[in-house]
Amino acid sequence: MQIDGLPPLREVIASHGLSARKSMGQNFLLDLNLTARIARLAGDLAGSDVLEIGPGPGGLTRGLLAEGARKVLAIEKDARCLPALAEIAAAYPGRLQVIEGDALEIDPLAHLTPPIKVAANLPYNVGTELLVRWLTPKVWPPFWDSLTLMFQREVAERIVAKPGSKAYGRLALLAQWRAEPKIVMDLPPEVFTPAPKVHSAVVHLAALPEPRYPADPAVLNRVVAAAFNQRRKMLRAALRGLHPQIEAILAEVGIAPTARAEEIGLEGFCALARRLAAG
Structure with missing residues (x-):
């Protein structure tokens, strides 16, 4: 699928030598049809800034921009990906800002203007920690209107689990207290490079204006x-x-x-x- 004038992702990866690194929790999604679908699951992006964590070679980044995001702020730890992301920024003047660094250590709010959505194929090794941080800010409502995030299927099931199931626990309660979480897409291992050993799923969480029930x-x-x-x-x-x-x-x-x-x-x-x- 051609969503812009940029080369296919396989060409981008080959030209920049971007082999996925297990140490960084990387599994690249190369099908631009799928990344555009994920971008659409985030809702109408036209009037929103979007925060993306771990863009890698920029498949989802391109989907978000093609779907009309006002601005994408992409935080990427792997310096090898920066030239590929710079090519995307050049194709979408003024709409993509890339920050090199660790998403766990960077405050993105200085670079974003509300309304803000978060959309990301999160690196497996930091996905849950980032979600917990976004669900537990000091003030509520949070800075984000919605989160559209890819996780291992097992983690996604823990987020939407109901009482009585083995997956039900702290993550389900945290997510469901202040947000409306739904699994909106399943992805088999073979759509990633390299193929992980587990299935993945996209979860969409819409922030509630206030928690479902009062509690400190x-x-x-x-x-x-x-x-x-x-x-x-x-x-x-x-x-x-x-x-x-x-x-x-x-x-x-x-x-x-x-x-x-x-x-x-x-x-x-x-x-x-x-x-x-x-x-």
Whole structure:
């Protein structure tokens, strides 16, 4: 598929010697048809700045720009990719800014103007950490309107998991408390170069204007962490360190003290966090 006047990605990779590096969690998606589809899953980009992490040779970057993003800010740690990204910037004057560095250490907000969307084929080794950071800012609503992110399928399933499933845990509660997450696309290993050993999926998370249920973020995080760190234990045992009367408090908020973490929904955890915050 030709989405712009630039060469196919295989040619770009060959001309710049861009073999994917496992140490950087790189798996390049070379089909511009697929990268354009992912860009469209981020919604209408025409009036938005887009933050992209780990653009690599720029497949998704080109999709985002071709789909009308007002500006793309791409943060890339691998200096080998910068010449290829510079070629894209030249083809889209004034619309692509590339910063070389580690996304975990760079504050992108000085370079972005709201409304802001995040869209990325995240490097496997930092994907979950970045998602957690974006879901736990000091103030809410966050700087982003939506996140459209590619993960290993297993991680994607953890983000959208419901109570009672093995995938249900801290990530599901964190994502679903403040956002509306959905798996919007599946990708088999063979569409990547090199092909990973796992399937991938794109998750779209739309930020809610306020959390689904009231709770202090720090208290909720502490409750959920304690519950799932010992998920096989009954809650009266797993949460014993949070309050000397935890069994009575659980019963007070309608949670059976003999229940396990994976049986409790988001509303129940928020009710427990509010009660513990009250003393």
